[in-house]
Amino acid sequence: MFTSVLMIEKPLTSVDVDFVTTLHGDDPVTFRVLMQPRGDQDRLLRAIDDVALGEIPDAIREGDEPEGAEARGPAEQALAHSLAALRKRGCTAVGEIIEDHPLDRLKTVVEESGADEVIVLTAPHFVEEFFHRDWASRARHKVGVPVLKLFAHNE
Numbered sequence: 001m002f003t004s005v006l007m008i009e010k011p012l013t014s015v016d017v018d019f020v021t022t023l024h025g026d027d028p029v030t031f032r033v034l035m036q037p038r039g040d041q042d043r044l045l046r047a048i049d050d051v052a053l054g055e056i057p058d059a060i061r062e063g064d065e066p067e068g069a070e071a072r073g074p075a076e077q078a079l080a081h082s083l084a085a086l087r088k089r090g091c092t093a094v095g096e097i098i099e100d101h102p103l104d105r106l107k108t109v110v111e112e113s114g115a116d117e118v119i120v121l122t123a124p125h126f127v128e129e130f131f132h133r134d135w136a137s138r139a140r141h142k143v144g145v146p147v148l149k150l151f152a153h154n155e
Helices: 012-021 038-052 056-064 067-089 102-113 124-131 135-140
Strands: 002-008 029-035 092-097 117-120 146-153
Touching: 002 067, 002 102, 012 067, 012 117, 012 146, 029 067, 029 102, 067 092, 102 135
Parallel strands: 002 029, 002 117, 029 092, 117 146
Antiparallel strands: none
16 A cells, blocks of 8 residues: 555546546555645735746636635635545545645655655746745755655646
């Protein structure tokens, strides 16, 4: 049995599910999924990323996204969808919403679950990646297990 902690910021697509569930061949995998609601703390960085990707309309809409307590409902729905998709593929999957200190919680989950790896599934974040402030870069120095960074797909 292989245990992976999967950090996500949006619902898993079918392509993402196929990818993460086949990373270890036919070995059974248990997923601990951590979902962080989007908040205004990274709104400027998201807008810059959208502009860098040529997605100007998305950059303009960044101010329209729910934040804080309003973001929790959509995050819970995204987490429930992702867990159901992983279970449908025959994996064991549990998850939680993390709002405060996500890397501290990640470290605790890795230790509690005896995880073999961390998978950070995210959209490209050019500014954060350039300065090594993205989740994967910061997690590599904190969790003590391999950290794999993958880019999420859009459906």
